[in-house]
Amino acid sequence: METRGLWWNIHDFPYHKEIFYVLFVISLVFFIYGFYLKIKTWAQGKPKNNFNDFPKRIKYMFDKSFLHKGWGKNKLVLIAHILVFYGFFVLWIGTDILTVQDKMPEYFFEGAFYKAYSLFMDLCGLLMLVGLIAFGYIRYVKKPSRLDNSQNDWIQLIYLEAFVIVGFLIEGLRQSATNQIEPYAPIGACVALLVNTLSYDIKKIIHLTLWWAHSMQTFSFIALIPYTKFSHMFLAPANLFFFDTKPKGALTTPFNLAEILTMDNPPEDFAQTINTIQDFSWKDLMDLDTCTACGRCQEVCPATNSEKPLSPKWLILDLKQIMNNEPLYKHRFKGTQEVQSSNQLLNSISQETLWSCTTCRACVESCPVGIDQLTKIVELRRTLISENKAPNNLLNTLKNIRSRSNPWGQPPEDREKWTEGLDVPKVDSTPDFEYLYWIGCAGAYDSRNQNIAKTMVNLLKKAEVKFAILGKKEKCTGDTARRAGDEGLFQELALENIETFNSKNIKKIITHCPHCFNTFKNEYPEFGLKEVQVLHHTEILWDLIKQGKLVMNKEVSEQITYHDSCYLGRHNGQYDAPRNILNKVPGLKYIEMENSKEKGTCCGGGGAQLWYEAPGKQINVMRLNEVKESSAKTVASACPFCTIMLETARTLDKSGEPPVVQDISEIVARTAL
Ligand code: SF4
Ligand code: SF4
Numbered sequence: 001m002e003t004r005g006l007w008w009n010i011h012d013f014p015y016h017k018e019i020f021y022v023l024f025v026i027s028l029v030f031f032i033y034g035f036y037l038k039i040k041t042w043a044q045g046k047p048k049n050n051f052n053d054f055p056k057r058i059k060y061m062f063d064k065s066f067l068h069k070g071w072g073k074n075k076l077v078l079i080a081h082i083l084v085f086y087g088f089f090v091l092w093i094g095t096d097i098l099t100v101q102d103k104m105p106e107y108f109f110e111g112a113f114y115k116a117y118s119l120f121m122d123l124c125g126l127l128m129l130v131g132l133i134a135f136g137y138i139r140y141v142k143k144p145s146r147l148d149n150s151q152n153d154w155i156q157l158i159y160l161e162a163f164v165i166v167g168f169l170i171e172g173l174r175q176s177a178t179n180q181i182e183p184y185a186p187i188g189a190c191v192a193l194l195v196n197t198l199s200y201d202i203k204k205i206i207h208l209t210l211w212w213a214h215s216m217q218t219f220s221f222i223a224l225i226p227y228t229k230f231s232h233m234f235l236a237p238a239n240l241f242f243f244d245t246k247p248k249g250a251l252t253t254p255f256n257l258a259e260i261l262t263m264d265n266p267p268e269d270f271a272q273t274i275n276t277i278q279d280f281s282w283k284d285l286m287d288l289d290t291c292t293a294c295g296r297c298q299e300v301c302p303a304t305n306s307e308k309p310l311s312p313k314w315l316i317l318d319l320k321q322i323m324n325n326e327p328l329y330k331h332r333f334k335g336t337q338e339v340q341s342s343n344q345l346l347n348s349i350s351q352e353t354l355w356s357c358t359t360c361r362a363c364v365e366s367c368p369v370g371i372d373q374l375t376k377i378v379e380l381r382r383t384l385i386s387e388n389k390a391p392n393n394l395l396n397t398l399k400n401i402r403s404r405s406n407p408w409g410q411p412p413e414d415r416e417k418w419t420e421g422l423d424v425p426k427v428d429s430t431p432d433f434e435y436l437y438w439i440g441c442a443g444a445y446d447s448r449n450q451n452i453a454k455t456m457v458n459l460l461k462k463a464e465v466k467f468a469i470l471g472k473k474e475k476c477t478g479d480t481a482r483r484a485g486d487e488g489l490f491q492e493l494a495l496e497n498i499e500t501f502n503s504k505n506i507k508k509i510i511t512h513c514p515h516c517f518n519t520f521k522n523e524y525p526e527f528g529l530k531e532v533q534v535l536h537h538t539e540i541l542w543d544l545i546k547q548g549k550l551v552m553n554k555e556v557s558e559q560i561t562y563h564d565s566c567y568l569g570r571h572n573g574q575y576d577a578p579r580n581i582l583n584k585v586p587g588l589k590y591i592e593m594e595n596s597k598e599k600g601t602c603c604g605g606g607g608a609q610l611w612y613e614a615p616g617k618q619i620n621v622m623r624l625n626e627v628k629e630s631s632a633k634t635v636a637s638a639c640p641f642c643t644i645m646l647e648t649a650r651t652l653d654k655s656g657e658p659p660v661v662q663d664i665s666e667i668v669a670r671t672a673l
Helices: 016-042 054-066 075-103 111-142 153-177 186-195 200-227 229-241 257-262 282-290 296-300 312-323 344-348 351-355 362-366 373-386 392-404 440-445 447-462 479-484 487-503 514-527 537-546 576-584 619-629 640-652 664-672
Strands: 435-438 508-511 533-536 559-562 589-591 634-637 660-663
Touching: 016 200, 016 229, 016 282, 054 229, 075 111, 075 153, 111 153, 111 186, 153 186, 153 200, 153 229, 200 229, 229 282, 257 487, 282 312, 282 373, 296 312, 296 362, 312 344, 312 373, 344 373, 351 373, 362 373, 373 479, 392 479, 392 487, 435 447, 440 447, 440 640, 447 537, 447 640, 447 664, 479 487, 479 514, 487 514, 508 514, 508 537, 514 533, 533 537, 537 576, 537 664, 559 576, 576 589, 576 664, 619 640, 634 640, 634 664, 640 660, 660 664
Parallel strands: 435 508, 508 533, 559 589, 559 634, 634 660
Antiparallel strands: none
């Protein structure tokens, strides 16, 4: 029956097997010690409970690491990684099978099992080699800008390629020397045919030499895993397993203002700002260690793509260097002004880097190893705000929110001025309302968005929806304040708004704005908003259309595309309602832009960037250019911030005929009113 000696040739030399096992144990010691050091470093971070809901965690880890979900954009990278990942996995399991057989009294390494094993190992080795060559091609021939080749990645590629090739040579030499050419191990058989002319003794000597070279490669590989990029084999699944199960759109909550206000002796340092790297949570520190510098976050970052001084990749790598007491990479943003802070950590990261983020979440969604760049940026912003260090525009915006409950600084008593001449029901005078229609600051004060709010009012009336608005009792939700880093102001607003909702017995809310939608749905529950259904206006419009309460019967013969709002899309996974509506409009030709849905390009207005834009190109202009490339004549929006940003881009457009910007509700009104 077909088989082979597990220690063929090695048995002929005394103590080689024993030395092999001693070296193996030594490599394991290095391996365990390396990970021990990592865990010790992470343990210096703040506590965080990421140990709940094991089934959900296992599924997430399995989907992302084994099934490669979310890797779709670059097919070549996806295929290369699958080949290397599964090729390596099978070779690893195959080696373990040999160890098990070596220790087991019963012999199973023969016959059909042996043939299948040999075939599978050969094919997986070959596929892994193909994947490694593809990685080399991507990195050193295609050279995408997201990858920097300054690190020694080529050594690791060569190392693994040599590993597979030497394995094939050993196999071929054994087959040839034992006169057992194994067609079920085809790569080894080919090598055997190539070396057949060598003498038996030469084959044995070369085999022994290569066998030890292969073994030393294996041991050094095991020992080096925790200290090199190879560590991501273990860190990536572990980091994915410990992902944050909170809603995607919710930021971390460093303190609870309501609880602090009830304390007799509140702690002085309740703000929990980030002054040293250890002020991040252990999971944040684990994130830093897990980064493979793949640059996918940078590739999709609107700040990087508009030449602003932010790359989520280099921010994470800089923080990693700080964690490991190594020199920073921050020289990549030459030209940024360093504003000295009393905070050592913030002296290392350019403040302009932190103020360049639109909080669009594209980086988080694209990271294959589950790193949350966005939350770290906001947490660092909180520290800047605690030191009153922010661009003046932003400080003024926060001042406006604090003193006038809206970022524009408009008088609070003017909040319902837009309703003049329009009979809009108010909560206080409409006892039987079902929905609160939440206008938000943009809808209340920005003239372009006031028109959209009026349109929505007309549509809701037409569909006979029982709704009412709060009018002057509305206050900013605090989205901008929270994302700018003013957590205290956000929580003050949240508590006040929740009190209003509770006092008016509000159970259903339609929001005009995806930012308000996200804040109510994902962030307010932590502060006491319970059992309230939150809908974005596109959701209710689609429901009304499906129920036949809004009939879209007039033709809109136009080519229209849809710009995804980050806060409706990536933060909340809502992609369908706006598209469903547009696809139902008679005569309308819907065009999908290349960068849409999960890959949608940000308008540049989120994360308080509507009131401050870092130096660099204008993101809204870049997005409008993408609309123009789609050949759509109108771009539909579902967010007041996006509308403002795209309208501003139109005014800067030199082409003479920029695409028209319309809210989804305005398009529905054209066909249904
Ligand atoms: S959230 Fe958006 S803007 Fe901010 S770093 Fe990530 S990709 Fe860049
Ligand atoms: S943070 Fe994630 S996506 Fe960005 S470079 Fe690191 S591993 Fe890649």
